[in-house]
Amino acid sequence: MTKQYEFSSKGLPYILVLPQMVIVAVFFFWPALQAIYQSLYVQDAFGLSLIFVGFENYVKLFKDPSYIDSLVRSFVFSGLVAFSAMIIALFLAVQANRKIRGATFYKTMLVWPYAVATLVAGVLWLFLFNPNVGIIAYFLKHSLGIEWNHLLKAGQAFLLVTIAASWKQISYNFVFFLAGLQNVPLNLVEAAAIDGASPMRRFWAIIFPLLSPTTFYLLVMNLVYAFFETFPIIHQVTWGGPGQATSILVYKVYKDGVINLDLGGSAAQSVILMLIVVGLTVLQFRFVERKVNY
Amino acid sequence: MVERSVFKRAAPHAFLIVAIVVIVFPIWVVFVASTRTLPEILRAPMPVLPGSHFLENYRRAILEGSANLGASALTMLKNSLIMALGIAVGKIVVSLLASFSIVFFDFRLRKFCFWTIFITLMLPVEVRIMPTYKVVADLGMLDSYWGLILPMIVSATAVFLFRQFFMSVPREIAEASQIDGASPMQFFGRILVPMTRTPIAAMFVIQFIYGWNQYLWPLLITTKQSYYTLLIGINRMLAVGDAQAEWQIIMATTLIAMVPPVLVVILMQKQFVSGMTDTEK
Numbered sequence: 001m002t003k004q005y006e007f008s009s010k011g012l013p014y015i016l017v018l019p020q021m022v023i024v025a026v027f028f029f030w031p032a033l034q035a036i037y038q039s040l041y042v043q044d045a046f047g048l049s050l051i052f053v054g055f056e057n058y059v060k061l062f063k064d065p066s067y068i069d070s071l072v073r074s075f076v077f078s079g080l081v082a083f084s085a086m087i088i089a090l091f092l093a094v095q096a097n098r099k100i101r102g103a104t105f106y107k108t109m110l111v112w113p114y115a116v117a118t119l120v121a122g123v124l125w126l127f128l129f130n131p132n133v134g135i136i137a138y139f140l141k142h143s144l145g146i147e148w149n150h151l152l153k154a155g156q157a158f159l160l161v162t163i164a165a166s167w168k169q170i171s172y173n174f175v176f177f178l179a180g181l182q183n184v185p186l187n188l189v190e191a192a193a194i195d196g197a198s199p200m201r202r203f204w205a206i207i208f209p210l211l212s213p214t215t216f217y218l219l220v221m222n223l224v225y226a227f228f229e230t231f232p233i234i235h236q237v238t239w240g241g242p243g244q245a246t247s248i249l250v251y252k253v254y255k256d257g258v259i260n261l262d263l264g265g266s267a268a269q270s271v272i273l274m275l276i277v278v279g280l281t282v283l284q285f286r287f288v289e290r291k292v293n294y
Numbered sequence: 295m296v297e298r299s300v301f302k303r304a305a306p307h308a309f310l311i312v313a314i315v316v317i318v319f320p321i322w323v324v325f326v327a328s329t330r331t332l333p334e335i336l337r338a339p340m341p342v343l344p345g346s347h348f349l350e351n352y353r354r355a356i357l358e359g360s361a362n363l364g365a366s367a368l369t370m371l372k373n374s375l376i377m378a379l380g381i382a383v384g385k386i387v388v389s390l391l392a393s394f395s396i397v398f399f400d401f402r403l404r405k406f407c408f409w410t411i412f413i414t415l416m417l418p419v420e421v422r423i424m425p426t427y428k429v430v431a432d433l434g435m436l437d438s439y440w441g442l443i444l445p446m447i448v449s450a451t452a453v454f455l456f457r458q459f460f461m462s463v464p465r466e467i468a469e470a471s472q473i474d475g476a477s478p479m480q481f482f483g484r485i486l487v488p489m490t491r492t493p494i495a496a497m498f499v500i501q502f503i504y505g506w507n508q509y510l511w512p513l514l515i516t517t518k519q520s521y522y523t524l525l526i527g528i529n530r531m532l533a534v535g536d537a538q539a540e541w542q543i544i545m546a547t548t549l550i551a552m553v554p555p556v557l558v559v560i561l562m563q564k565q566f567v568s569g570m571t572d573t574e575k
Contacts, residue, residue: 005466005468006400007468007481009478010401012395013395013401016394016399020388020391020411020448021407023445023447024414027429029410031426031428032422034422034429035421091309096310100303100306108560109318110310111566115556115558117551117555119525120525120528120551123528123544124320124324127327132336132338135342176570176571179567179571228420228421231509232510232525235509236529257423258423258514263424270421270423270424273421274422277417277418281415
């Protein structure tokens with residue numbers, strides 16, 4: 001590549017990146033370093049001084065059955081949410097991508113829920129399943145004989161937050177799958193059709209492999225979403241309960257830090273969460289490395 | 295064969311309609327509840343058609359809020375708007391400046407700056423809750439718009455998008471503007487930014503929704519009712535303990551909280567879709 005024309009100025013580029021750098025330093029790097037630092041200390045009984053304890057906070061966490069439990073739950077929850085939100089979205093995108101009447105209308109109707117806040121998604125489903133006033137809870141009780149009470153029953157609570165979290169994510173996945181499908185070269189699909197491949201076979205042998213970059217990208221994004229951004233749903237619908245049933249890692253950090261004021265423990269949890277995000281991000285960028293050229 | 299093809303043609307419609315019903319159903323129920331009185335809602339099963347208390351409920355929600363809240367939807371709407379616009383505009387301005395610097399200037403810390411911004415992708419607010427709270431508290435920004443907005447206005451995604459776009463801009467334009475005696479900032483303001491309006495619009499849609507839907511951060515740093523956003527207000531209205539939640543007011547507020555971002559997506563659907571899928575790269 002030949003040398004591109006560039007402005008020659010010594011000070012100006014620094015002034016231009018300064019606002020961004022200041023915010024990153026003050027609100028991102030400094031707190032992240034603080035979290036790492038605090039995770040190596042405990043507060044004494046009066047909260048007056050910090051005592052260095054090395055990795056004890058981490059050791060304690062991994063010996064704590066409730067933390068391990070929360071870790072496992074987070075992975076199960078994220079896997080379930082990612083899987084259901086993606087498979088439903090892919091199916092709908094395939095339907096909407098056909099040349100059918102009203103395709104634009106369908107697309108708009110399936111895209112706009114993206115704008116619904118995660119908290120609102122939680123409130124919507126909470127209202128439908130509220131044991132006293134919820135329409136679905138009423139129906140379950142009087143038609144199917146299922147006593148719905150997610151405040152008491154762990155399985156139901158887990159199911160409810162999974163439904164709400166997946167419902168919210170379908171639109172996002174739909175947009176990406178639809179864009180991906182529109183990039184699939186039609187002549188390939190037509191050639192296969194002429195060769196006598198059935199629609200199912202055309203989908204799995206040609207379209208789905210071509211979609212794999214989109215699918216992989218979405219998988220990472222959905223895991224990140226389910227791991228971190230579903231906090232409002234948990235916080236609103238179940239408060240992590242009943243017991244620990246829906247206490248995913250992000251909720252636990254919040255609860256141990258903000259409510260129980262266990263600074264060292266909460267900081268260690270934050271650091272572990274950071275490692276999880278770093279892992280997911282690296283995974284994602286390794287995959288699209290070819291496209292990043294810095 | 296004929297039946298089969300009719301079925302084949304109807305099937306996608308059937309699937310899509312079912313999906314839309316599933317997506318719209320919860321929102322319909324919320325709308326119905328927002329037009330009913332509390333006793334009507336509590337008398338299970340709740341009716342499925344709207345009642346006649348639309349105006350009454352929305353008037354109370356907008357002007358007063360529920361009994362336990364002490365903030366009206368109007369105040370909260372204002373706060374949500376300030377936060378969402380502040381975050382969206384802030385992110386765009388800061389990212390434009392940074393991308394301009396990284397792409398059009400040659401300076402020693404160029405790569406360092408790029409990677410610094412890149413790393414923020416790995417530090418979502420959820421993983422640094424307590425220390426960030428402490429920083430904002432130390433800066434005296436709890437219960438303030440600055441506190442709601444400033445810590446949010448970093449966007450690696452926006453920097454990637456603008457950087458990519460800037461790299462596609464022919465350098466001859468920059469060179470020509472220099473020869474004509476324009477300063478780099480004049481080139482930026484009069485030529486580059488106007489050229490970038492499509493990516494800017496796309497980013498605006500996405501970041502406005504992002505800002506509007508922030509929950510954890512305002513939950514941490516707002517304690518005064520006068521700084522509640524709509525989402526925080528909804529959460530507080532539901533936190534009534536053993537008392538009866540005023541579902542009709544809560545549902546009206548929920549709908550009010552949904553309208554602005556949904557409108558933005560519907561009205562700017564094209565920009566929104568391109569903004570989302572372009573940042574994938």
